[in-house]
Amino acid sequence: MGFIASALFSLTIILVAFVTFNGTTKDFIDFVAFSKHSQNDMAIIKNISEIQRQALVFTYEGYLSAAEAVHNIHSDMLEQISSVKDRDNRRVGVIERHLNAYFETFQQVEKERQLRTELVNLGFRNAATRVENNIVTYMKQLPGADVSTKKFESQRVLNRLLQVEKNVIRYFDTLDASNISIAKESITEVKRGLDSFLDREEESDSVELLRQTKHSLDTYESIFIEAVQRTRGYLFLVNVVMAAEAYEILYNAKKMIEESNREMETIEDEIISTIYNVTKFLLVTGSVMIILFVFFSYNIVRSITEPVLKLANTFHELTQGSKEAEIPLYELSDEIGSLTKAASVFKEKNRETEELLNKSLMLTKELEKNKAELERSNDELEQFVYTVSHDLKSPLVTSMGFIGIIRKLADQGKMNQAVEKLDRVVKSNERMSQLINDLLELSRVGRIDKDKKPVDLNEMLTTFKDNQQTRLERVGLTLTIKPQLPVIYANESRILQVFENILSNTVKYAVQSDSPFLEIGSKEEEDHYLIYCKDNGPGIPVQYHKKIFGLFYRLGSKQEGTGIGLTVVKKVMNFHNGEVQVESEEGKGATFWLKFPKKKE
């Protein structure tokens, strides 16, 4: 059991360790996944910062390599997003949406930037050069008077034209809108100058040249205005639209990192908690297991040695013949179990031996008792023979004596006297006959009428009293039957004989008293009933208390009877495993106690 328990315990520890390891592995995998997510999100943050930086470089410097970098970073980011699309996070979709908007806007920036570049580098330059050349040509071919004045004015217009270019270029450099206002004012002045030239020119070639110049100036103005608008356009796109899209990507990526970090912290806490708990568990269970191991080892040793020691003691006791020797409980079918069974058999044999011995002792005692009984019976028989012989001999002797007297009287011819003496002979024979009948009756006790049954003494003695009423009245004896007499298990006719004999005794002796009575009552003891028969007769001296139950014993020769009545009472009581005793003092009446066992035989 100990080993099984230890094995189960070890199995539990292994299972716990396995489950923990599995759980921790899963947590670790999740942790790594979140860590990768976090890294990926960090990469997104890094990339969005870089892509915006490159976009700004392209915007302000016009480096195509920067635009290419934006495209490349965008592709990388798309791949990054694609690789994490399975993440259960709506922010991935949000980031993707903003990235798409960001890149679409950048494409627009590229287009506008390119257009502006073309406008500035080509259209603007060409238009500026064209206007400038026209004015220079006009100056060269200035005809007529006031040439110097016209040249001076033309030079002033030319200078204003250069101011336009200078301010426009300055705007593109500084992005200061006031330069555009100055450029616009300069343009307006140039236009006014050209208009004034036109107003005074008459030469058709010059007029045509000035008209072309004015047209070129309009083109020039529209080109730089468009360039300004496109500049402002892409500046807005990159600084406002793209910045906001980039910020939303940054914001959501940071939020995802925070979420991943929170998840990782949760997992970390869980792992630490699990490791702590499992370590604690293993420490506790390990300690418990060691304790159990020691405990079970001790018990295993004990479970082997103790039964053996106990069995040794048991066998020692058994060899001493003990049948009370304690046999240790041992239910396993091993060697100790076999020894235990053997001890049980040994104990059973001891018990049987003792029983046999006890039986033998009982038989011996019974034998001795029987022997004593037999000796007593023999004594009684001898006494009986002697008594019977003596008592039977007495009427016979009397009878023989009177017969002899009768014979003598007959010989003497005294017939009347002889006949008178015959009555004496008859009486002696009748007495002898009575004796013989009583003896016969005594011998029947225990032999005939052996059947026993529950006998309600209340009923029986009430009937008995009724039947004896005449007799009682005749002798003046008051028979009192106390109520609540017991029901005993007995032979009814023999019990009735007991009460008849006691009543006869009372009648013989108690009638000599005044107001003679016989009271029959009962007492209940633990295992028997006591029936008493109390009279107010002359009483019985103590020395006769046993003798009165002897055969043919009478307290006085004057009394009628054969002296067998109480002997019959005693024999009937013996037959019922009961007893009869007398309690009496001379002159104080007598009480016969009849003791009946409660238990049915």
Place this chain on the structure above:
Amino acid sequence: MNKTNRRTFLRKSASFGLGVTAALSFPNIVSGLNKKPTIKVVGTHVTLQEKLRKKAEKDLGIIIEFYPGGSAEVILKATTNPSSFDIYEQWSNSIKVLWQANAIQPIETKKLKYWSEINDLTKKGRISPKANIGLGDAPYKLLYVQDNETLGAGATDRISFMPYVHNTDSFGYNSSIIERGVPYETESWSWLLDTRYQGKVALVNAPTIGLFDAALAAKSLGLIDFDNMGNMTRKEVDELFKIMIDFKRRGHFRGVWSSVPHSVELMETGQVVIQSMFSPGVSALKGKGIPCIYAAPKEGYRAWHGVMCLSAKSAGEQREAAYMFMNWWLSGWPGAFIARQGYYISNPERSRPFMSKAEWDYWYEGKEATEPLKGTDGKVSVNPGEIRTGGSYSKRFENVAIWNTVMDTYEYTLLKWNEFVLT
């Protein structure tokens, strides 16, 4: 309250700049009978609504083609190719650019049937004598074409744009989180920089708009002062962005929003509790059960004004048709239509007969709605008992702190804006 209105105003847009391809979708162009004159109208979804187009076509018997797009896209289209449109509809802060680009031609006031009804807000800068003009490019400063072909406030019979739709903007806040303030008394732009709302503040992603929200907030807190907030110097721009970037570094801002739906999402999801807002966003949040309050800041509103311009290339029959369309806009019905989206028209009395008394009282007088009021979509947008925040039309425009403006330092603010957004 408003349906499409300014929803797409900021999508990839600002006063200048380009739209992106996502915003390039145009509605179906309705081709009319060849015999009818056809005009092309370029503008934003705020006013280029199909119901207006159909109604105008029906009333005028001309063909009208709408080309709605993002603000950035349409202004580029207009400045680089004036032939692409006859009418240009956008905001007053685009006028300088359009005019500078020679993209539009002056409008003759004598050809505007209802010119005399246009109120003083646009003509003189104040809706009432006690009103603030407001910093920045108040529309009246750019309205009149001066003799030297520049734009100015001096009245002439040529104007750069026909005034029509306008409104005031401010910030919105979630009153389930921020205790509701008292309009014009406790509600303040400074709330945008209140550190109690750290991490839950957003600005509109447009330097010509959001920058002023930030400037009003910083000034209200006493962190900065400007010689002229409506035209900041580079130094002031640097100083303002230093403050804003400092707040951003401390995690004060959730970020910027680029469209009205985005602003709605930010507040609806609890990412922000206070931010720059447009009225359609506020209405949308209310519709979703978010108790968003459109503040009436004690410092005043940031206002905007719609402009209707005539292309420099429009001429002949198209130009006449364009004038018809402009006159139609001020004829009453369109003003009433647009009022149901919460916008005001420059000649309100002309629209009054087209509105119920309850509508007029609610939208213009700032009184409690006495009956359910329907929006332009036919659905109830205002329930009885509601009062428009900020009060009446006059009250709101008497409290204009600044107008959406393209400053001389516009390009520089773009660079700084990038730094702010990406900090």
